[in-house]
Amino acid sequence: MTSTNRHPTQAGFLEVRDLTVSFPTATGRVDVVSHLDLDLEPGGALGIVGESGSGKSLTSLAIMGLLPDKATRSGTVRLDGEDLTAMPESRLRRVRGDRVAMIFQDPLSSLNPYYTVGAQIEEAYRSHRRGVTRRQAHRVAVEAMERVHIKDAAHRIDHYPHQFSGGMRQRVMIAMALTTEPELLIADEPTTALDVTVQAQILALLQEIRRDTGTALVLITHDLAVVSEITDHIVVMRAGECVERGPVESIFSDPKHPYTQALLDAVPRIDDEIGALRSLTTTGGRP
């Protein structure tokens, strides 16, 4: 499946081939991600969908080279033709800070309660941009908060995480991710902890960011409704394997695999949510 002669310039922006992640168990190694291929064009949007435990988070961590110590990984992860799995950790860290950013389900566990959100955005930015003054970092942080539509950003930047709602905290995390102007944003269940209205607002924001910055997006979710409006292609995962892939429309209109059908059936308010997303995206995400 993987060709060692694959010409880098022929590759997509993100090209994952034969990715396998396994953990040791009492009875031997178990693959939790198995022979997975993913493709993403520059500025494209890919949804990875599957129920809890299907291997979505480990896939994203494997792409970023952030797997737990016990895990082993094989396969290749090419970004712009460069294999991240063959990169020394120091360079990989630079890729993570410079070109790729991640946001997660629970912003509260990623934010330190004892520091203002501004201090944390500035610190994250300065850790990736040597030589930036505090003043410059402050300006970048305020701008990033404005871009995610946090009102009165210059004032809110001095507030602590607990002074923000769940949705606003996720906006703070997205602001933090945007400071380095990533070419790829990996969002792992970014709306799962939020109620439906706030979910729709955050998805509209991600959509708007894609449109305005051209960043590519990998959106990971257990909820097919979430990916329907803002990704072009979907990969459906089950027990570590891709069971179905294709353009969003064909997955929705003509799911081939019974598991995909079951995921579709598990979406109770799909028409409502798509309607809500449509109205939000057409207003640029502003309430």
Ligand SMILES: Nc1ncnc2c1ncn2[C@@H]1O[C@H](COP(=O)(O)OP(=O)(O)O)[C@@H](O)[C@H]1O
């Ligand atoms: N540190 C670990 N050690 C052993 N197994 C793990 C570990 N982390 C995750 N797993 C297993 O790998 C599978 C996939 O996990 P994960 O990628 O987190 O799923 P998802 O994000 O789709 O819910 C699960 O069955 C989980 O139990």
Ligand SMILES: [Mg+2]
């Ligand atoms: Mg997960």
